[in-house]
Amino acid sequence: MTRPKFSWxxxxxxxxxxxxVLPFLVIIPSSFTSGAYLTFPPQGxxxxxxxxxxxxxEFVHAFGFxxxxxxxxAVLATIIGTLAAIAMSKYSFPGKAAVNGALLSPLVLPALIxxxxxLMLFSRIGIAGTFIGLLLAHLLITVPFVIRxxxxxxxxxxYNIEKAASILGASPLRVFWTVTIxxxxxxxxxxxIFAFLVSFDNVxxxxxxxxxxxxxxPIVIFNYIQDSLDPMIxxxxxxxxxVSLVPIVLIERFYGLSKLFGLSERSxxx
Amino acid sequence: xxIFSRRAAIAVLLAPALVLLLGVFILPMFSxxxxxxxSPEGGLGLDSYARFFTDGYYWGVLGKTATIGAxxxxxxxxxxxxxxxxxxxxxxWVRGVITFVVIVPHLVSVVIRNFGWLMVLGDNGVINxxxxxxxxxxxxxxxxxxxxxxxVGFVDSFIAYMILALAASLYNEDPNLARxxxxxxxxxxxxxxxxxxxxxxxxxxxxxxLVFSLVISSFITPILLGGPRVTVMATLTYQQILIxxxxxxxxxxxxxLLATTLLVVTVVTRAFETKRYKEVFGA
Numbered sequence: 001m002t003r004p005k006f007s008w009x010x011x012x013x014x015x016x017x018x019x020x021v022l023p024f025l026v027i028i029p030s031s032f033t034s035g036a037y038l039t040f041p042p043q044g045x046x047x048x049x050x051x052x053x054x055x056x057x058e059f060v061h062a063f064g065f066x067x068x069x070x071x072x073x074a075v076l077a078t079i080i081g082t083l084a085a086i087a088m089s090k091y092s093f094p095g096k097a098a099v100n101g102a103l104l105s106p107l108v109l110p111a112l113i114x115x116x117x118x119l120m121l122f123s124r125i126g127i128a129g130t131f132i133g134l135l136l137a138h139l140l141i142t143v144p145f146v147i148r149x150x151x152x153x154x155x156x157x158x159y160n161i162e163k164a165a166s167i168l169g170a171s172p173l174r175v176f177w178t179v180t181i182x183x184x185x186x187x188x189x190x191x192x193i194f195a196f197l198v199s200f201d202n203v204x205x206x207x208x209x210x211x212x213x214x215x216x217x218p219i220v221i222f223n224y225i226q227d228s229l230d231p232m233i234x235x236x237x238x239x240x241x242x243v244s245l246v247p248i249v250l251i252e253r254f255y256g257l258s259k260l261f262g263l264s265e266r267s268x269x270x
Numbered sequence: 271x272x273i274f275s276r277r278a279a280i281a282v283l284l285a286p287a288l289v290l291l292l293g294v295f296i297l298p299m300f301s302x303x304x305x306x307x308x309s310p311e312g313g314l315g316l317d318s319y320a321r322f323f324t325d326g327y328y329w330g331v332l333g334k335t336a337t338i339g340a341x342x343x344x345x346x347x348x349x350x351x352x353x354x355x356x357x358x359x360x361x362x363w364v365r366g367v368i369t370f371v372v373i374v375p376h377l378v379s380v381v382i383r384n385f386g387w388l389m390v391l392g393d394n395g396v397i398n399x400x401x402x403x404x405x406x407x408x409x410x411x412x413x414x415x416x417x418x419x420x421x422v423g424f425v426d427s428f429i430a431y432m433i434l435a436l437a438a439s440l441y442n443e444d445p446n447l448a449r450x451x452x453x454x455x456x457x458x459x460x461x462x463x464x465x466x467x468x469x470x471x472x473x474x475x476x477x478x479x480l481v482f483s484l485v486i487s488s489f490i491t492p493i494l495l496g497g498p499r500v501t502v503m504a505t506l507t508y509q510q511i512l513i514x515x516x517x518x519x520x521x522x523x524x525x526x527l528l529a530t531t532l533l534v535v536t537v538v539t540r541a542f543e544t545k546r547y548k549e550v551f552g553a
Contacts, residue, residue: 139294218379240379
């Protein structure tokens with residue numbers, strides 16, 4: 001292995017990367033300030049602003065609502081997406097390429113347009129501003145991710161193993177649970193976690209579908225910071241960052257973030 | 271598969287995803303398109319589209335949107351290229367760490383990242399207080415609630431896409447080419463300009479097109495960092511839909527936005543495919 005040596009390229013790259021994490025470097029320390037105003041660098045250290053969140057029921061309620069929405073979205077998206085991915089990997093049928101393209105297409109359209117289309121449909125059928133409306137919208141944008149991830153996980157899958165199990169007398173359901181699922185568990189697991197993350201952090205679609213009572217945490221933050229900035233909102237933001245970081249670390253451990261984003265992990269050494 | 275026939279199995283497995291797609295995507299998209307064709311008097315008509323294209327103000331908004339999109343795309347290229355190149359030139363854990371640092375901020379809500387930039391760029395923000403305490407400026411610079419603040423927020427939001435697009439094409443470069451260039455006497459800069467840069471052209475193009483199309487349909491960042499003074503197509507749509515409640519006009523603007531995206535993607539891809547790009551890559 002080569003010893004690390006100074007390079008201008010590395011220096012420039014590190015500066016740019018510091019720029020991209022700058023928002024976090026500013027928000028997180030400021031949330032622990034003991035001063036009355038939002039300043040950077042913060043003054044002193046206290047957890048006072050975290051305690052203050054508890055006095056604001058709208059934040060507490062939205063946090064619970066977001067967690068609930070993201071969890072239900074993750075579970076349902078994982079089930080729907082995994083089933084679809086298995087159908088497409090295991091069988092060949094007429095129009096398969098078209099079905100595959102159609103299932104991934106919600107990710108191609110701008111969230112702005114999806115949000116408007118769903119707002120119009122949901123207000124017509126009376127589920128705008130409800131949990132079920134938000135759930136359907138979040139499923140639409142998370143199922144494609146699960147399908148893509150599970151399809152990748154299944155790409156090297158040897159279906160002879162399933163045949164072997166059924167020859168040995170296992171029922172189709174048993175084959176599915178004890179043979180197929182365990183072999184693609186990392187992909188399914190990462191798909192679900194990623195669905196949680198996408199749902200928990202979504203603003204662009206949620207903004208069209210929330211109501212005063214049923215609203216998510218990022219939307220409450222969005223509305224709040226248009227009027228005022230204080231250390232309490234930095235504390236709320238820090239909590240969102242931490243809740244987002246947990247799934248990210250889990251995906252990195254079980255699957256690999258670069259694989260998720262289509263970068264091969266292979267090293268270029270010949 | 272004794273109980274289910276093959277066809278039934280496929281149907282059962284695909285049904286939930288297809289029902290979701292049909293009910294929550296295809297149906298609403300179609301009905302949204304019909305709404306954009308509704309004229310104020312009821313009935314179908316192109317009134318909303320005509321209203322947009324006959325008013326100079328809206329052309330101005332379209333122009334400003336495209337300008338902000340183009341500036342952001344070029345800025346992410348200039349800032350992202352060194353990072354992608356560094357990723358491609360390093361290996362092992364260094365590459366892993368950089369990839370992680372590139373991707374992670376992008377996975378946290380845009381609202382949070384924009385909030386961070388409010389703290390950095392504000393009148394009492396990190397940059398202004400640093401410059402004032404150094405005595406370089408007397409009054410705070412206006413870095414926020416204008417086009418500049420918006421572009422900074424956009425660059426931060428979308429640079430990850432650019433870096434990943436560039437890295438994907440830089441990873442494919444055969445290191446033997448650089449060795450051959452070096453043996454033939456080409457210096458560092460010459461090797462970069464004649465080998466690496468041309469080979470990364472597909473990544474550059476797809477990065478530019480991707481960032482441009484993401485920027486022009488974003489409305490959170492212009493609202494938070496641009497404020498009321500920065501009106502782009504996406505914020506105009508947002509106002510028409512949620513505030514003015516003029517749904518035919520709002521949906522018409524969003525379809526004009528979508529058409530602009532498709533036009534730019536097609537024109538840029540075509541233009542470059544028919545030139546040297548095609549000779550080099552034999553597309």
